[in-house]
Amino acid sequence: MKRKAPSNPVTQTQKQLSLEDDKVKALFNQKIWDPKFQDELKDEIANAKPYNWGTIHDLVDDDLLRAVRKEIETEIHFTKKETDIYKVNQSGDLANLSGLDWNDLSRLPNMYKLRQILYSEKYRDFFGYVTGAGKLSASKTDMSVNTYTKGCHLLTHDDVIGSRRISFILYLPDPDRKWKSHYGGGLRLFPSIKENIPYTDPCAKLVPQFNQIAFFKVQPGFSFHDVEEVRVDKHRLSIQGWYHIPQKGEDGYIPGEEEAWIDQNISTLAQLESRTLQDFEFPNAEREILPFHQTKHYERLLTGEEDNNKDCKFLSEALKLTEREIQYLSQYISPEHLTAEGITKLQKSFEDNSSLQIESFLNDPKSDLLKKLIKHDELNKECPMEAKDVKAPWKTATPSHKWRYLYMDGKSHEYFATEEDMLENLNNEEPSNFKWLKETLINAKTSNNDNELEIALVDLAQFLKSLIFKKYIATLTLLCPLAEKVIIRRFRPGKDFTLATKCNLSEVLKGVEGFVDAVLEATLCLTPSNGWTSGEVGGYELYMADETIDEEEKDDTQYERDVEDATVYRRDDAGDSVLINKPASWNSLNLVLRDESVMEFVKYISWGAESSRWDVRIQWDVKSMESDV
Structure with missing residues (x-):
């Protein structure tokens, strides 16, 4: 049966609970209302690399956010979810906070208050101004709660789904301890060689701290980012959300804008399967x-x-x-x-x-x-972790939002000095010739160049x-x-x-x-x-049946909510769809x-x-x- 998308009606009770502007302003750090701060932040975001993004420390009233964190820890149950693109602990019945009913509000009053102020007109106008995004929807709210524990990660994607205009992450790790860079869990941003082709390695990284928000404009084919794997036994708790294009009847609504945006901009999954990307x-x-x-x-x-x-x-x-x-x-x-x-x-x-x-x-x-040669290389040779350090005969698989690994294919390394070189020489690839590669490796072998493993492979x-x-x-x-x-x-x-x-x-x-x-x-x-x-x-290595949603059956809004994360599609490694898991x-x-x-x-x-x-x-x-x- 086709499920109906939540309409998010504003009830009389919710109207009574809505906050006045002065109360909204009081629950934020007062610096964000300062015009000078706003103009400086707007300029910083406009000139940020690799695309328009920014961060604000101590965004929300400290007492409120500590209360929210306590509610999450005591009232919300998390379930581990793992797909090809992520491993994360997600909330179940409260995965999307837009659909809270009165029973939820009674046990999560601070969470509801936080959602109110984050989607208040006062804050939306501030956010739309500093990011250059303009007016943002009040009715189309989109938030979820995630906790990244050891091993959790989210791979490279650009957040393009439906009518999303701005992505944000409000961090809630332990408020009394600093989250350190070597813990992992950082937000990493990737530049693009050209549209839909991100570089292999990130150029910017944000190490999350309590009461810090990171945000960026959703720029199809360019706003590529990931969350690096958490390496320690600690919880990197966060609230993740999006601001959307104004809906009909809202201030800033432009007829046909959302439809044109969706038609022009394809999701990461569609990118991966497009002939152009191939x-x-x-x-x-x-x-x-x-x-x-x-x-x-x-x-x-x-x-x-x-x-x-x-x-x-x-x-x-x-x-x-x-x-x-x-x-x-x-x-x-x-x-x-x-x-x-x-x-x-x-x-x-x-x-x-x-x-x-x-x-x-x-x-x-x-x-x-x-086995002897592989173990020798694992123990005695430093493995290159960045694309610029990968040397012949190895190459780096690209683009990084589809795959990333080192490989040998029996072809020369001549056009692989940089990632730009690869794109400039698309038509110069020669046929695979492992015999030639072996001869090259043997000729290059010296006392300082131990390449016995490569020769054996x-x-x-x-x-x-x-x-x-x-x-x-x-x-x-x-x-x-x-x-x-x-x-x-x-x-x-x-x-x-x-x-x-x-x-x-x-x-x-x-x-x-x-x-x-x-x-x-x-x-x-x-x-x-x-x-x-x-x-x-x-x-x-996992083989699974493709369970793409039927285009005629899906409801666009519900489909967006079903995505569950900043990813573009679900690919669970459990259930009837799995054919082989090796x-x-x-x-x-x-x-x-x-x-x-x-x-x-x-x-x-x-x-x-x-x-x-x-x-x-x-x-x-x-x-x-x-x-x-």
């Missing part, structure tokens, strides 16, 4: 079409020259691994996955589930070597790109690879993630007979540390066939993780051979 992604989403001429068998399979109804014998022979091919595969793959019995078992599992989770995928010698990538390995994958899945992409990834603690997005199907290959409207994905996880199973430190582990292969209805992400890696999450990621566009065999 043009500015690194690594690029496009997969390289395989050279079909490699063998006669593959040429016939991929071009569809064989008679699909009569040449079953040819196909079965093509998918039967020879002794020499088994010997080649055994250089890397564990013996139990290469026996006739092992292959049959894997085939059956994939046939039943369209996915496979293969533990101990690599054989012991290769597994032991890689590139060797592994070359193996995974080999024709014989693709034949092995075809044998397990009855899906013949048409195009592929292989990248080596490192997700750093306290830094990296990917957000939930859909897969992109190849437009070029859709005309191939038997083309499957899905992508075959393999993730070989090579994470050497323990402690990932519970998911508390993130790093899990924790980071050592030497496990996760093989999944997914279509455009399935979302996938790697959860943000917490500072509490013992190591980075390492993996090799492969994607194939495929052709079905099931009907041929």
Whole structure:
């Protein structure tokens, strides 16, 4: 049933409780009513970097805010919520304070008084003036209570939802103790290279203190920010809210303004799925079409020259691994996955589930070597945490509101000196060539340049790109690879993630007979540390059904309220929508066939993780051979 959006009617009781202007003014720090202070703050906000933002210390009467904090601690229950974009403790029945009834008011009188003054005409006019936002809605109020505890975070986004005009956060940590920078939980602001393309690293950070408000104009494609992970066992309590475009009948209402604003400005989720943004992604989403001429068998399979109804014998022979091919595969793959019995078992599992989770995928010698080298680098090499410090052969995945991690893709580092260089050289990317990269690494190896791990990982990538390995994958899945992409990834603690997005199907290959409207994905996880199973430190790879709200059924106002946070969409990692949840582990292969209805992400890696999450990621566009065999 379609839920009705709350109309927020003003009751007679609420009218009686409304505060007069002098009482509103008395509950704020008196400095904010000083014209000189207002003009100086307005100028400061107008010239702020990376966009229009500001902060005010000691905003509200201290006694009132301490009373509000006490009410929150005693009267409000918080539930941990975790999605691809955040982990936070949110209030339940009072997540949105606009819908309070009299019973709530009787146990939260100070909270209600705070909401009254924050949305009072006097304060709205002050806020609209100093921010340059103009008139703000009185009826469309939008506040929630959150507490960030150890491990909580909110990843990069621009706050674009519906009619939001100004975002604010009023901080309520322990009023008698200073919140220190190394606690985490700071508000970080990101500059943009161009519209909808934020830089990887922030340029400004606000360390929150009690009775401090931070705020900024919502600027679509530019007002990117995040909340860094809280690293200590302390509560970073806050009230978060938004001011909206004036509604019909309100002072400042302009017919059609809200509709035009919403039509022109897309949410972060829509940005992530837009074709325009994909043009500015690194690594690029496009997969390289395989050279079909490699063998006669593959040429016939991929071009569809064989008679699909009569040449079953040819196909079965093509998918039967020879002794020499088994010997080649055994250089890397564990013996139990290469026996006739092992292959049959894997085939059956994939046939039943369209996915496979293969533990101990690599054989012991290769597994032991890689673990030794990865642990050596983890312990002895400083990991670059800012984009400017990342050196070849590693690159930083961008844009940072979609994903962030280090990767090697077999391409040169020539156009990656700065993030501006990447955008200026969009059309200069060469094909992937891990053989060339290995030679480059070997030539660069000196006593001061220990790159044995990179060489070993590139060797592994070359193996995974080999024709014989693709034949092995075809044998397990009855899906013949048409195009592929292989990248080596490192997700750093306290830094990296990917957000939930859909897969992109190849437009070029859709005309191939038997083309499957899905992508075959393999993730070989090579994470050497323990402690990932519970998911508390993130790093899990999650596949889930897309549960986008039906455009014809949703109510716009209710949809905005359902968002629950400054995020743009919900992607819970629990419930019926979850198809696969694979924790980071050592030497496990996760093989999944997914279509455009399935979302996938790697959860943000917490500072509490013992190591980075390492993996090799492969994607194939495929052709079905099931009907041929």
